[in-house]
Amino acid sequence: MIRPATDEDWPRIWPFFDATVKAGETYAFPTDLTADSGRSLWMESPPGLTVVLEDGDSILGSAKMGPNRPGHGDHIGTASFMVAAEARGRGVGRALGEYVVQWHREQGFRGIQFNAVVETNTAALRLWESLGFTVIGTVPGAFRSPVHGYVGLHVMFLPLA
Numbered sequence: 001m002i003r004p005a006t007d008e009d010w011p012r013i014w015p016f017f018d019a020t021v022k023a024g025e026t027y028a029f030p031t032d033l034t035a036d037s038g039r040s041l042w043m044e045s046p047p048g049l050t051v052v053l054e055d056g057d058s059i060l061g062s063a064k065m066g067p068n069r070p071g072h073g074d075h076i077g078t079a080s081f082m083v084a085a086e087a088r089g090r091g092v093g094r095a096l097g098e099y100v101v102q103w104h105r106e107q108g109f110r111g112i113q114f115n116a117v118v119e120t121n122t123a124a125l126r127l128w129e130s131l132g133f134t135v136i137g138t139v140p141g142a143f144r145s146p147v148h149g150y151v152g153l154h155v156m157f158l159p160l161a
Contacts, residue, residue, distance in 0.1 A: 002099045005050040005062060010039050012059040013052065016084035017042060024146045026121050027080075042082075047074075047107075051099065053092050060087035063096040065103060068113045077109040081124075093124070097131050101158065110161040118143050119152040133158045 005013065014035050021029045021038070029041060044050045048066025052059045061083035068078035079100045083092045104112050112133070117124055119138065133156040141150035 001055075002051050002053050002095060005043065005052045007043070009052050009059060009062075010035070010043065013042065013062050013082075014038060016059075017062070017082055019085060020082050026118055026124070028116060028143060042080075049103065051096070053096055058084075060084050060090070061092040061096050063100050065100050067109075068115070075108075075110045077104040077107070077112045078115060079104075079112065088123075093127055094131075097127060101131060101160075105160055110159070112158045112160065114154075114156040116143070117154040117156050118145065119154055120145060120148050125154070128156055128158075131158065 017038055018033070018035075021027055021033055022031050024031055029038075033041070042050060042062070042064055044064045044066055048064060050062060050064040053061045061081065063079055063081045065077060065079040067074035068076045081093060081096050081100075083096075101112065114128065114133065117128065117135075119125070125135075135154045136157045137155045138152040139155075140152050142153040143151050145151050
């Protein structure tokens with residue numbers, strides 16, 4: 001079940017958020033975030049939304065979404081995703097991705113832009129491309145991966161209008 005995240009969900013999101021950030025392979029967040037600073041980066045306020053994918057008492061993943069830019073850019077959305085390590089490969093990312101695309105359509109956005117998809121994150125790239133996103137540009141060496149060194153960040157786009 002995918003539903004809006006609440007403040008009470010954060011203690012169950014934080015462990016996989018923290019592990020993902022500390023791994024340093026998919027997000028350019030500082031690796032020394034605290035639970036409070038991580039919460040301020042992840043938990044969106046309107047007009048954005050943060051959701052969780054819940055299975056029983058477990059939160060398997062989370063996504064945040066909303067306008068990519070304020071003002072004259074607020075007709076294009078963006079989103080970010082995190083899936084708990086134990087839930088990867090089980091369709092959690094796809095379910096969250098489909099939810100995010102539908103939410104942006106229902107909210108009247110004209111497209112969705114992902115600003116920084118790490119080029120070595122091949123599972124995410126395959127997923128986003130299967131949902132209709134295309135790479136519209138790459139900033140070479142813009143991400144410093146602990147495993148791969150300097151790698152590119154893709155900008156991806158899905159038109160909705």
